[in-house]
């Protein structure tokens with residue numbers, strides 16, 4: 001699958017109960033290509049059930065599901081994985097999930113992290129945060145210039161994350177982002193129709209720029 005376009009990321013506080021599948025359905029209907037299940041709870045049964053439900057939705061829309069942090073759950077469902085700097089070995093994850101699995105790596109604002117992640121077998125390199133983030137205000141800051149430098153150095157897909165909105169998205173795509181990873185700027189609304197409208201807006205930017 002081509003890693004380009006909107007990368008939707010879930011948030012358990014923004015999407016409680018039935019809002020999770022409904023808002024995700026809207027994001028996928030609006031064109032999101034990747035969906036990350038990001039849930040920091042320790043309720044294994046609930047996480048398994050929710051991830052399975054999201055996988056069914058992704059399959060329907062032809063999108064790819066990525067699990068945040070949890071190699072065991074990704075392996076159980078046969079889907080992708082996103083790992084941060086302290087979330088375990090990317091090499092081991094690649095070995096376990098196989099060469100075709102999508103495995104993403106957090107690189108913050110560091111080309112050294114990017115170098116290491118590329119060598120360890122990452123499918124994409126994620127940089128951020130580019131703007132003030134409601135979801136993760138303490139994440140280290142990155143700039144579009146870094147994205148331009150990474151673009152020159154890597155042919156791997158580049159993901160931009162952190163405070164991304166429809167308003168600030170074009171400058172990240174112009175700087176070289178292949179995917180925009182978005183939580184609040186996509187799901188932070190009380191209306192599923194608005195989620196779909198935003199998702200379409202992001203998707204159209206990739207068609208245009």
Ligand SMILES: Cc1ncc(COP(=O)(O)OP(=O)(O)O)c(N)n1
Nearest residue numbers: 068082083084085106126159161181
């Ligand atoms: C696409 C993408 N990029 C970065 C992150 C952040 O991962 P991490 O640093 O491990 O932080 P948590 O998301 O686990 O809080 C991400 N999840 N997705």
Ligand SMILES: Cc1nc(C(=O)O)sc1CCOP(=O)(O)O
Nearest residue numbers: 128129133135139162163183184
């Ligand atoms: C999970 C996460 N990681 C980040 C990083 O910079 O590594 S920023 C972030 C939160 C993204 O949510 P929002 O779109 O609401 O800002």
Ligand SMILES: [Mg+2]
Nearest residue numbers: 069083084087
């Ligand atoms: Mg993590």
